[in-house]
Amino acid sequence: MTIHGRAELRTSPDGAVEFDADVLVIGGGPAGTWAAVSAAERGARVVLADKGFCGTSGATAAAGTGVWYVDPDPALREAAMANREKMGGYLQDRRWMARVLDQTFEDSNRLAAWGYPYPVDDSGKSQRNSLQGPEYMRLMRKRTKQAGVTILDHSPALELLVDDDGAVAGASGVRRQKHDGWTVRASAVVIATGGCAFLSKTLGSNVLTGDGYLMAAEVGAEFSSMEFSNPYAISPAFGSVTKTLFYGWATFSYEDGSVVPGAASKGGRSAIARALLQGPVYARLDKADVDVQRHMRASQPNFFLPFDRTGIDPFSERFPVTLRLEGTVRGTGGLRIVDDSCATSVPGLYAAGDAATRELICGGFTGGGSHNAAWAMSSGTWAGWGAAGYARQLGPARRRHLASAGTVAFRSRSRRPFEPAALAKAVQDEVYPYELNYFRHASRLEGALARLDAAWTDASAADAASKDDVLRARESAAMLATSRWMYRSALARHESRGMHRRDDHPDQDDRLRHYLTSGGLDEVWTAVRPHADISYAEAAE
Amino acid sequence: MIEVIDAERCTSCDICVNVCPTNVFDKTDGIPVIARQSDCQTCFLCELYCPEDALYVSPHADTPCPTDIVALRQTAVLGSYRRAVGWTDETRDLRGIDRSYLLFGH
Numbered sequence: 001m002t003i004h005g006r007a008e009l010r011t012s013p014d015g016a017v018e019f020d021a022d023v024l025v026i027g028g029g030p031a032g033t034w035a036a037v038s039a040a041e042r043g044a045r046v047v048l049a050d051k052g053f054c055g056t057s058g059a060t061a062a063a064g065t066g067v068w069y070v071d072p073d074p075a076l077r078e079a080a081m082a083n084r085e086k087m088g089g090y091l092q093d094r095r096w097m098a099r100v101l102d103q104t105f106e107d108s109n110r111l112a113a114w115g116y117p118y119p120v121d122d123s124g125k126s127q128r129n130s131l132q133g134p135e136y137m138r139l140m141r142k143r144t145k146q147a148g149v150t151i152l153d154h155s156p157a158l159e160l161l162v163d164d165d166g167a168v169a170g171a172s173g174v175r176r177q178k179h180d181g182w183t184v185r186a187s188a189v190v191i192a193t194g195g196c197a198f199l200s201k202t203l204g205s206n207v208l209t210g211d212g213y214l215m216a217a218e219v220g221a222e223f224s225s226m227e228f229s230n231p232y233a234i235s236p237a238f239g240s241v242t243k244t245l246f247y248g249w250a251t252f253s254y255e256d257g258s259v260v261p262g263a264a265s266k267g268g269r270s271a272i273a274r275a276l277l278q279g280p281v282y283a284r285l286d287k288a289d290v291d292v293q294r295h296m297r298a299s300q301p302n303f304f305l306p307f308d309r310t311g312i313d314p315f316s317e318r319f320p321v322t323l324r325l326e327g328t329v330r331g332t333g334g335l336r337i338v339d340d341s342c343a344t345s346v347p348g349l350y351a352a353g354d355a356a357t358r359e360l361i362c363g364g365f366t367g368g369g370s371h372n373a374a375w376a377m378s379s380g381t382w383a384g385w386g387a388a389g390y391a392r393q394l395g396p397a398r399r400r401h402l403a404s405a406g407t408v409a410f411r412s413r414s415r416r417p418f419e420p421a422a423l424a425k426a427v428q429d430e431v432y433p434y435e436l437n438y439f440r441h442a443s444r445l446e447g448a449l450a451r452l453d454a455a456w457t458d459a460s461a462a463d464a465a466s467k468d469d470v471l472r473a474r475e476s477a478a479m480l481a482t483s484r485w486m487y488r489s490a491l492a493r494h495e496s497r498g499m500h501r502r503d504d505h506p507d508q509d510d511r512l513r514h515y516l517t518s519g520g521l522d523e524v525w526t527a528v529r530p531h532a533d534i535s536y537a538e539a540a541e
Numbered sequence: 542m543i544e545v546i547d548a549e550r551c552t553s554c555d556i557c558v559n560v561c562p563t564n565v566f567d568k569t570d571g572i573p574v575i576a577r578q579s580d581c582q583t584c585f586l587c588e589l590y591c592p593e594d595a596l597y598v599s600p601h602a603d604t605p606c607p608t609d610i611v612a613l614r615q616t617a618v619l620g621s622y623r624r625a626v627g628w629t630d631e632t633r634d635l636r637g638i639d640r641s642y643l644l645f646g647h
Contacts, residue, residue, distance in 0.1 A: 052562030061562070062584035066645060117637035130641035134589055134626060154564060176564055201602045206582035207562050240583035240602035245644070295640035301625035305585060306600035309618065 007047045007150045007184070016181035019150065021047045022391035023384070024170055024186035026157045026212060028054025029061065030373065031353020031380035032192035033140035034107065038384025039190075040147035044391055047184045048149050049173060051156035051193075052207050055141035058194050059329050059354070060133045060376070062204030063243070064300050065369035067377075068361075069108050069129045070101055077101055084371075088332075088363025089497035090513055091225070093532050096360035099340075103378035111136070114143055130299070131373065133204070155182055156471050159406030160189065160215045160349075168219055168348035169402050174471060185402065187391035188348045190383045191216055191335060195328030195354035196482040198431050199424060202233050202242045202324040203302075210328070212355045213485075214478035216335055218405045221344045221351075222519045224529070225359040226333035226482075227489035227500045230437045231366070232273065232323035233330070234265060237280070239306035242324055244269075245368060246296060246303055249288035253318065255280050270501070273323055273434040282318040325432055328482065330366050331499065332358040333489070336517060341386025342379050348390060352376070352383035359515060364498015407521065409465045409473035418462040420472035426455050427479045431486070441503040445491045452484050453524075460522065485518045492516055492526040542581040543598050544608040547619070548572055550595035557587040557596060578605060585622055594620030 007021035023039040025032045028050030036048040050057050070080040081097045108128045112118055116139055118126045144151060154177045161170040161183075172183040193212030197205035213223070233242035247265035252272055254260060260281060262271035275281045288296065293315055297304060307314045328334055335344050335351035337360065344351050353376040362371050404410075409418055430448045431437050459480060465473035493516060495509040496502050515529040543565055546557075551572040558566040558573050562584065567576035583602040588594075597613055599606040613619055620629070627635030 052564065053560045056560050056584070056586045056590070057562040062582075062586055064639070064641065066641065119637050119639045119642070121642065127639075127642040129645065130639050132626065132636075132639055134586065134628075135636060153559065177558070201582055204562070204582065204584045206580075236600075238602065238604075239600045241600075292644065295643050298635075298638045299641045299644060301622060302585060304625075305598075305622060308621070309600045 005045050006148055007045045016183065017175070018182070019047050019184045021045045021150075021184055021186045023188050023190065023387040024049065024184045025190045025192055025384075026171060027051075027058070027192035027194060027353070027355065028141075028144075028151065029058030029192065029194055029353060030137070030140065030376040031355070031383075032190070033137075033144045034377050034380025035190045035192055035350075035352050035384035035387070036144050036149045037147045038381045039388040040149050042385055042388035044388035046149045047152065047186070048144060049152040049155045049157050049171070049182065049184065051154070051211070053153045054144065054151050055137050057207050059204045059208060060369070060373065061137040063133045063302070063369070065131050065133060065373045067104065067108065067129050067131055068101070068370045068374035069104055072102075072105060085363070087365045087498070089365065089508060091359055091363030091498065091515065091531060093360045095532075100361050100374050100378045103381055104374040107377040107381060111139070114139060129370070152182060156211065157215065158470060158474055159404050159410065160219050161185065161402040162219055162405050163400040163402055166219070166347070168346055169400055171215070172404065176471065187394045188350060188387035190350040190352055190387050191344075191355045192352045192380065192383070193355050195331065195334065196479060197327045197329045198325055198428055198479055200325045200327070200432065201240045202235070202326050202329070203240050205326070205329050208329055208354070209475040210478035210482035211475060213335065214474065214481050215405070216344065216346070216349060216351070217481060217519060217521055218407050219346050219349065220519075221346045221349060222336040222517050223333060223485050224336040224357040224515050224517050225364065225489075226328070226485040226518050227493045227516060228359070228364040228498050229328045229331035229333045229486040230440075231326045231330040231499055232269065232434075232438060233326050234269070234272070234283070234321055235324055236306045237320035237322040238310075241303055241306050242326070243300060243303045246285065246300070247283060249285045249292060250283040251286050252321070253282045253284070255282070269323070270438065272321070273438045276323060277434055280320050283321045284316070284318045285314045286316070288315055323434070325437065327431070329354055330368075330372065332362045332364060332366055333486070334358065340382065341389070342383040343386055350383040350387045352379040364500055408459055408477040409462070409470060411464055413461055413463045416462050418459065418465045418469065418473045420465065420469055420476040423455065423459060423476040424479060427452070427476065427483050431483050439501055439503050440490050442491060445487050449484065449487050449491065452480060452487065455480055456484065456522070481521060484524045488524045488526050489516045489518050542578055542583055542601065542605060543575055543587060543596065544606060545597045545610045545613075546572055546575065547595040547597070547610050547614070550593045552593055554592065556590050556592065560590045561587050588622050589626065589628060591623070594623065
């Protein structure tokens with residue numbers, strides 16, 4: 001591998017750091033690190049800024065994840081694509097599914113070559129459809145550094161920079177452990193900030209507050225499939241470890257010990273949600289035999305931490321469970337992708353991983369980490385290449401005139417202070433309740449939207465946040481903006497499809513096999529976009 | 542949530558300050574302090590990265606749970622997650638024993 005040069009560091013008078021780079025990647029989870037490595041390998045000078053620590057940040061690092069890795073056997077690939085289409089509401093795109101399977105295969109082989117300790121089965125075959133988060137992300141940090149990327153840890157981005165033509169040209173933020181700021185001037189920016197889980201403490205997700213969505217929306221980027229944003233994961237009621245797959249071996253019961261009818265981790269989670277509206281629900285993993293129990297322990301040590309540390313044997317004893325909102329981390333909505341390089345609708349801005357829509361391979365349902373993990377590597381790789389190519393085409397860095405694009409929490413207003421904690425709580429009160437978000441209904445969505453729109457008006461009129469509060473203020477504003485694209489899109493889809501359930505429209509409507517685009521901050525809008533199959537069919541008529 | 546840094550084991554290497562994704566710890570002249578416990582997301586990663594097994598994360602994600610470090614030292618819990626994932630010299634063989642491929646498709 002050739003290293004073509006590092007981003008150039010300058011220091012400004014107030015101690016803040018400034019870099020000139022070709023590509024800035026915001027977010028250091030799987031998508032961000034793959035993007036950074038890929039851009040660097042194409043000769044770009046790359047800076048990666050992570051809100052926390054690249055290597056531990058995000059939903060993957062703390063967990064274990066399946067990977068949609070399928071051997072390149074046409075029959076296996078066909079089955080892998082076909083068996084998810086119904087669940088996703090037929091909104092996937094076969095061409096994208098095929099290219100994600102190809103790229104995931106390539107990237108997984110690179111992980112093996114880099115030394116990821118894939119397990120070997122009894123027949124001697126390396127098994128590559130699962131990754132241990134801590135191990136995977138420790139390796140990705142190492143590879144990112146080896147590729148010559150400059151990593152800024154504990155450096156949340158707060159706003160994008162744009163040139164006079166409205167093209168994205170960098171970002172700025174704070175270094176929260178150094179109490180100063182950073183600015184990166186870059187020819188292209190990759191948003192890899194993950195989805196938004198609304199600080200629900202679903203495992204590893206409290207850094208995922210939709211920050212990249214807000215920044216992208218401020219430069220006019222569009223979103224897609226934001227109605228598919230309401231998956232909830234099962235965890236012990238007191239704990240953070242959400243590993244819904246393992247509850248496939250569970251029996252769910254009410255307080256009195258009787259079984260919750262229809263409750264299951266797969267295809268029966270809504271029965272759990274309905275039961276939780278009435279009172280506590282318990283689980284016991286009593287369907288796991290001794291072999292399965294052993295495999296679980298070996299595969300997912302973190303799953304057992306909440307049990308081992310409270311003296312519960314989850315296979316023989318009942319424990320209370322809850323459902324934690326995963327929002328767009330496991331939903332499929334995100335920034336709209338407009339071409340094969342994962343460009344967004346704004347020049348110079350790319351999106352990867354959970355920050356981008358996963359509708360192209362998942363439609364309206366993901367079900368678990370597997371497709372998201374495959375998407376993170378694939379879209380990360382493509383966005384990195386795309387951003388590097390865009391930077392090369394733009395030519396050597398010109399000193400463009402740049403302006404900051406940040407709005408809410410940056411503007412001086414005299415009327416009232418910005419209160420981040422109260423705003424975050426107000427958003428959670430609208431997106432957590434199962435009766436609002438799991439089971440949707442026009443009248444309830446309209447009520448929630450009226451309150452959320454009013455909160456946006458309030459936040460927009462609030463004074464600029466203080467230096468110590470600005471990150472929290474921007475996070476809460478991002479959560480608020482996300483909730484409004486979610487619910488506006490949910491209101492516009494008059495059917496149930498994928499994970500989106502409408503009590504007032506309980507069936508899937510074949511005429512509505514389309515995507516919903518959304519966007520806007522002061523005024524939130526939605527629009528219908530046809531599915532690729534339908535556009536081709538119409539063109540052929 | 543993170544409950545305790547064992548002052549007897551901690552060497553002030555500050556790795557936990559660096560790796561915590563939600564910036565819960567602060568450096569000091571001595572051992573780090575848990576400065577923002579309520580920001581802890583109970584991801585257990587500080588424990589995993591601590592080379593001295595000096596940290597204990599309680600599994601209770603929403604409520605603090607005061608912990609007696611002297612009592613904990615009598616148990617095998619300190620460092621148990623790090624050993625289980627194979628991040629100690631003695632348990633390195635455990636890094637490659639993921640059996641998820643036998644569990645999928647259930």
